[in-house]
Amino acid sequence: MNDKLVIKNIGMILSGKMEDPIFDGNCLIAQDGKIQSWGNESGMNTEDAKTTVDAQGVTLAPGLIDSHIHPVVGDYTPRQQQLHWIDSTLHGGVTTLISAGEVHMPGRPKDIVGLKAMAIAAQRWYENFKPSGVKVHAGAPVIELGMVEQDFKDLSEAGVKLLGEVGLGTVKDGKTANQMVEWGRKYGMQSTIHTGGPSIPGSGLIDADMVLETKTDVVGHINGGHSALPDDQIICLCENCTAALEIVHNGNERAALLTLNTARELGKLDQIILGTDGPAGSGVQPLGIMRMVAMLSSLGDIAAEMAFCFANGNTARRRELDTGLIEVGYSADFVLMDQAQHTPGKNLLESVQLGNLPGVGMTIIDGNICSHRSRNTPPAQRLPQIV
Numbered sequence: 001m002n003d004k005l006v007i008k009n010i011g012m013i014l015s016g017k018m019e020d021p022i023f024d025g026n027c028l029i030a031q032d033g034k035i036q037s038w039g040n041e042s043g044m045n046t047e048d049a050k051t052t053v054d055a056q057g058v059t060l061a062p063g064l065i066d067s068h069i070h071p072v073v074g075d076y077t078p079r080q081q082q083l084h085w086i087d088s089t090l091h092g093g094v095t096t097l098i099s100a101g102e103v104h105m106p107g108r109p110k111d112i113v114g115l116k117a118m119a120i121a122a123q124r125w126y127e128n129f130k131p132s133g134v135k136v137h138a139g140a141p142v143i144e145l146g147m148v149e150q151d152f153k154d155l156s157e158a159g160v161k162l163l164g165e166v167g168l169g170t171v172k173d174g175k176t177a178n179q180m181v182e183w184g185r186k187y188g189m190q191s192t193i194h195t196g197g198p199s200i201p202g203s204g205l206i207d208a209d210m211v212l213e214t215k216t217d218v219v220g221h222i223n224g225g226h227s228a229l230p231d232d233q234i235i236c237l238c239e240n241c242t243a244a245l246e247i248v249h250n251g252n253e254r255a256a257l258l259t260l261n262t263a264r265e266l267g268k269l270d271q272i273i274l275g276t277d278g279p280a281g282s283g284v285q286p287l288g289i290m291r292m293v294a295m296l297s298s299l300g301d302i303a304a305e306m307a308f309c310f311a312n313g314n315t316a317r318r319r320e321l322d323t324g325l326i327e328v329g330y331s332a333d334f335v336l337m338d339q340a341q342h343t344p345g346k347n348l349l350e351s352v353q354l355g356n357l358p359g360v361g362m363t364i365i366d367g368n369i370c371s372h373r374s375r376n377t378p379p380a381q382r383l384p385q386i387v
């Protein structure tokens, strides 16, 4: 079986790597869904491809990753009674989603055997069914009082590798939360926390002290979801955390810029990752990750090629995923995009740094073309074509 994919006439390759964000080359080859090589087409073997894409000069980047979503089942969210929100998100260039808890499940079980069962089921149904091809890492139980080490061992052995946002359940103190996060970590489970004020009636405040005491792998929505902590606490978290500093679309935009500027001063931009925190009270945001890249690049004065790294490579590294970077053997997950029509700036990067969204022309996941011209972004100047 030949599952060779050739993408030629690429205008620019964004790597996802902050230390080297733009790679040389106009051609990329994937084999059996994995990146094999890239460079100048003249020196590459582009024969015998099953699929050849003529990029028509547009930019190729690793598919974007949303580090913070709240899925429930399939491509439906009961939170806003919305269908096909994941497909819409794919049209925003996002190829991987990471659950911060399936908290919008109506009647969500909070007893321990029930929450474990739901986490295992959620992990399975998204492993077995990828909406429109999008990779959804789900099965992220919210910790509740009464859980013991054996529960985390059971969950991990059953395939659950994430913990949902600490603080959304009955565990409200840092000491208990840290004990459970450490149990999870012992069995290979990543953790995140609800930083900031309550999101909806029934949730609570998590301040900087609790975040520091709990020591999750991700400081979930450091800019609030929705309500941000006071500035001094956000600065304190940036100074004291080695965890990922996650900025979300559903948070406070001023606090997002404070986080970015503080992280830059501290030399910690490699810790910045992005999420939407949708579906939520503010709806779903199919272009949320793109909008954050443009917002942070323009208002935060970060080169667009660096801001894109917040949305793919940084998250991939922090989340230990085999996507989000142009790297041999990594998943062939890409977004092909171009400067949107009638935007100022000489090229895609300049237009994004001026605050404009790019136009998405194609997405590819595991070497398979999953969408063509986006129905959601502004139209791109040029569109890739299958040869």
Ligand SMILES: [Zn+2]
Residues within 6 Å of the ligand: 165, 193, 194, 195, 199, 220, 221, 225
């Ligand atoms: Zn939250």
